[in-house]
Amino acid sequence: MAHIGIVGAGVAGAGAAYALRETAHDMTLLEKSRGVGGRAATRRRNDCRYDHGANYVKDADDRTLDLLHELGEEGLVDVEEPVWTFGVDGQIEPSNRQESHKFTWTAGITQLAKRLLAETDAEVRKTTRAASLARDDEGETWTVTDTDGDEHGPFDALLLTPPAPQTADLLAATEWVDDDGALDELHEAVAATEFRTIRTLVLHYDFAVDRPWYAAVDVDKEHDVGWVAREECKDGHVPDGESLLIVQMGPEWSTEHYDDPLEEAADAVAGRVADLVGDDRLTDPDWVDDQGWRYALPDTSLDPDADAVDPAADAGLYLAGDWVAGEGRVHRALWNGVEVGERVGDSL
Structure with missing residues (x-):
């Protein structure tokens, strides 16, 4: 042995x-x-659960789908809302990409490991x-x-x-x-082998942000915001009537501001998100969190x-x-x- x-x-x-x-x-x-x-990580805070690194598991093929079900149906969440896109102009609009299933768990994506x-x-x-x-x-x-x-x-x-x-x-x-x-x-x-740096900011609000999308991704790779997602779209993650945004900043911004104090970084990011989403209320989250991923994704x-x-x-x-x-x-x-x-x- x-x-x-x-x-x-x-x-x-x-x-x-x-x-x-x-x-x-x-x-x-x-x-x-x-x-x-690892980066498929989940945190808990103030009755919220949130996946602050990898956001979900994609059903890339039948073996992935089969394995997820074999690991147990209980708590498995399929995010139904779509992923939309935006470019350097910050205009969020429906994507022409084919939608796939987006899986996590009520207890968070760390359940996979x-x-x-x-x-x-x-x-x-x-x-x-x-x-x-x-x-x-x-x-x-x-x-x-x-x-x-x-x-x-x-x-x-x-x-x-x-x-x-x-x-x-x-x-x-x-x-x-x-x-x-x-x-x-x-x-x-x-x-x-080269990696890009990503800093994730977590922004919580005591009101619901009503949008037709689960997340929006920068397809031009030129916006300061690389990805913004509504964690409340995942069953069991955010209490009703609240919103929690997972904001992954682009590599250039993340590298430049990697060590900025949390409150300073959150203020800057909240302003950018408010402009992107078109809701001035988002400039003032009631609590924030963050995670720096020095080696987030391979280039x-x-x-x-x-x-x-x-x-x-x-x-x-x-x-x-x-x-x-x-x-x-x-x-x-x-x-x-x-x-x-x-x-x-x-x-x-």
């Missing part, structure tokens, strides 16, 4: 564990935060931030050292699922003797033909995530995790 280590309990890591659930292998997930799900992991016997070690990796001198197992200096392992196979910049940092802090140059090549390929993907990917896998070191799959979508991270998890299982 092998011991498999997975760094990160986001959707890709949870998907990998789910793929390995019927094997006899032990699994340990090392997660830096206090919860699971929670329900995947609930189907496994994996151990999840939370608040454990991986700092370095090491391949043993015999070239058989891996260990992970966290920021507190504690070691985890040994692992017969190790899967890294953090965003590419954080994975690159881990590879830079890896000891792998006799790697024949594969480590440097792998690090170079991962470090070349490029890992080169699947990178010379070091296969040698690393031969040594029991694997990579997974939306940046490996090539698209910043929840379902892409999920299925890439599942596919790499299956590959790990087949190799042991």
Whole structure:
């Protein structure tokens, strides 16, 4: 029986564990935060639940739809209102894109990772931030050292699922003797993957914002606001008669204002949202929240033909995530995790 280590309990890591659930292998997930799900995250405040990173799971294909139902019908929410679009002129209008189902749960999108992991016997070690990796001198197992200096392992196979910049940092802090140059090549390929920064602002109002859309997205990629969504469109998220807006600012604005104090950033964002939505009342939310996603979405993907990917896998070191799959979508991270998890299982 092998011991498999997975760094990160986001959707890709949870998907990998789910793929390995019927094997006899032990699994340990090392997660830096206090919860699971990564960017598919949910918070609770003042009787509201809100998905402040990834907003929903798209029904990209039958296997995604089937899996969501297999994980349990209870609490599954399909957002019925459409996604509209706007451009640099700020005119929100119906989209000509084909609408798809948009799934979350009454308890929030973090349920995806929670329900995947609930189907496994994996151990999840939370608040454990991986700092370095090491391949043993015999070239058989891996260990992970966290920021507190504690070691985890040994692992017969190790899967890294953090965003590419954080994975690159881990590879830079890896000891792998006799790697024949594969480590440097792998690090170079991962470090070349680019991510965009997103700052999310959460704006709550004690009145209902009545609009025919669930969300509006900037299709020109030139507006300060990249996405605004009405969380009250999700059953069980916002009390009746209230509104909660999830506002994801564009990468340029987010990078420039990433460290601005919350109240200052919220004032600026609320003004932009009021102009965009056409409602001056939105300049004055009654409470606000935020989350900075330094590595929110991949702009490029890992080169699947990178010379070091296969040698690393031969040594029991694997990579997974939306940046490996090539698209910043929840379902892409999920299925890439599942596919790499299956590959790990087949190799042991």
